[in-house]
Every structure is written in structure tokens, then in C-alpha cells.
Amino acid sequence: MENKIKIEIKNLNFSYDEEKYVLKNINLKIYENETVCIIGENGSGKTTLLLCIAGLLKYEGEVKIDGEIFNENLRKKMGFLFENPDDALFMPRVFDDIAFGPKNFGFEEERIKEIVKESLEKVGLPGFEERVPHHLSFGEKKRIALASIISYSPEILLLDEPTLALSPVSKENFLKLIKSIRATKIIATHDLEVAVETGDRVVLLNKGTIKKVWNKSEVKSIKYLKNFLLKEPGER
Numbered sequence: 001m002e003n004k005i006k007i008e009i010k011n012l013n014f015s016y017d018e019e020k021y022v023l024k025n026i027n028l029k030i031y032e033n034e035t036v037c038i039i040g041e042n043g044s045g046k047t048t049l050l051l052c053i054a055g056l057l058k059y060e061g062e063v064k065i066d067g068e069i070f071n072e073n074l075r076k077k078m079g080f081l082f083e084n085p086d087d088a089l090f091m092p093r094v095f096d097d098i099a100f101g102p103k104n105f106g107f108e109e110e111r112i113k114e115i116v117k118e119s120l121e122k123v124g125l126p127g128f129e130e131r132v133p134h135h136l137s138f139g140e141k142k143r144i145a146l147a148s149i150i151s152y153s154p155e156i157l158l159l160d161e162p163t164l165a166l167s168p169v170s171k172e173n174f175l176k177l178i179k180s181i182r183a184t185k186i187i188a189t190h191d192l193e194v195a196v197e198t199g200d201r202v203v204l205l206n207k208g209t210i211k212k213v214w215n216k217s218e219v220k221s222i223k224y225l226k227n228f229l230l231k232e233p234g235e236r
């Protein structure tokens with residue numbers, strides 16, 4: 001059976017200041033339930049691309065999700081894990097941060113309690129409902145931010161530098177957790193280990209342009225990808 005196209009990006013261009021384009025002529029099809037890792041140097045446009053896909057920026061060109069251009073109904077199909085979990089956690093209690101999505105999308109009160117409990121169990125923090133988000137460790141905040149997304153079961157996960165600033169053990173656990181979630185995933189990362197470990201495909205972004213797309217079988221090692229980054233013309 002042919003894989004279903006989940007996200008289709010066509011001739012996407014974006015600039016923050018209408019002078020310098022940060023994304024240039026991006027064309028990419030992403031299939032249902034595949035994991036695509038976007039790698040590239042700082043400033044290459046990884047975060048901006050995720051924000052465009054999420055409909056959080058106004059771009060030129062087209063992004064279709066399940067064949068539809070961006071509309072409010074598509075919002076609940078997508079979960080965005082921000083690079084900094086503090087950008088996602090703004091409630092006084094963990095419970096309310098995780099309940100926010102399900103409440104917005106009209107779930108019943110009793111069901112919401114169950115969902116929060118289940119989400120916390122899934123991220124390995126059972127019983128954290130009454131904790132204060134800004135008192136948690138960085139790794140715990142990351143997991144609560146992820147729980148606040150999986151609480152409404154989005155079909156698409158947009159993950160921005162998910163392993164950044166995590167200790168080696170937290171990182172391994174967090175990667176396992178991400179892998180265990182069934183969804184179409186786009187992961188922006190400059191951590192090549194994440195790309196090698198999780199990517200069904202790896203996309204190299206350089207100064208806002210897609211330079212290369214590898215299939216899993218072509219991505220042999222971190223060293224292979226690193227060499228490629230070092231060889232990029234115009235870089236160092």
C-alpha cells in the first residue's frame with residue numbers, strides 16, 4: 001500500500017523582515033507516521049520551518065495537512081514541543097497545563113482528569129498533578145510539556161531541539177519516550193545522534209534551503225552526517 005502523504009510543503013518562502021528570506025523554496029512531502037529529522041547549523045531555519053508548518057507564521061507558498069491548507073481545525077492535529085519548556089508551561093499547577101488542550105478541545109471534566117493522569121504516567125511522572133511547573137527540573141519540565149501535547153493525541157508532533165540541555169540519562173529516556181509515541185513526527189535538531197537514532201529520513205537545511213534528504217539506510221553514522229555538515233560550501 002502506498003504511504004499516505006500527511007504533510008505537503010510546496011514552494012515555501014519565509015522572511016521575518018521582508019528583506020532577507022530565512023526559508024527559500026522549500027518542497028517536502030512527509031508521510032503518515034514517519035519521523036523526519038531536520039538538521040542544520042544554528043540559524044539555518046529549522047525552528048522557522050516548524051513554526052510555518054504549525055501555522056504560527058505567515059509564509060508564501062503552501063503547506064497542506066491531510067490535503068487541507070491551514071485552518072483552525074488543523075490545530076488539534078498538531079502538537080508543538082518548544083525548545084524551551086517554559087514557553088509552554090504557564091499555569092500554576094501541572095494539572096492545568098496538561099488539561100489545557102483537552103479543555104480547549106471540549107473534553108468532559110471527568111475524562112480530562114483521566115487524560116491528565118494517563119499523560120503523566122506515559123511521560124514517567126505519575127502523580128505530578130499538583131506540582132508547580134516552575135519548581136520542576138528542566139528534564140521534568142520537558143516531560144510535562146510533552147504530556148501537555150500528548151494529552152490531546154495529536155496526529156503530528158513538531159519537536160524543536162527535544163534533547164537540548166538534557167543530561168545523558170534524561171536524553172536517552174526522552175528519546176525512548178518520543179519513539180514510543182505513534183504520530184507523524186518532525187524533529188528539528190542539531191544533535192546528530194537524535195537524527196541517526198530516530199529519523200526515517202533526515203533533511204539537511206543550509207541557510208534556509210534543503211540541501212539533502214537521506215533515507216534511513218543512507219544515514220550510516222553521526223560521523224557521516226558531521227562530515228557532510230563540515231563539507232558544506234560556505235561553512236567555515
Ligand SMILES: Nc1ncnc2c1ncn2[C@@H]1O[C@H](COP(=O)(O)OP(=O)(O)O)[C@@H](O)[C@H]1O
Nearest residue numbers: 016017022040041042043044045046047048049
Ligand atoms: N523572530 C525573529 N525575527 C527576526 N529574525 C529571526 C527571528 N527568529 C529567527 N530569526 C532568524 O531567522 C534565521 C533562522 O532562524 P531559526 O529558524 O531559529 O534557525 P535554527 O532553528 O535552525 O537555529 C536566523 O538567521 C535567525 O536569526
Ligand SMILES: [Mg+2]
Nearest residue numbers: 046047048188
Ligand atoms: Mg532552532
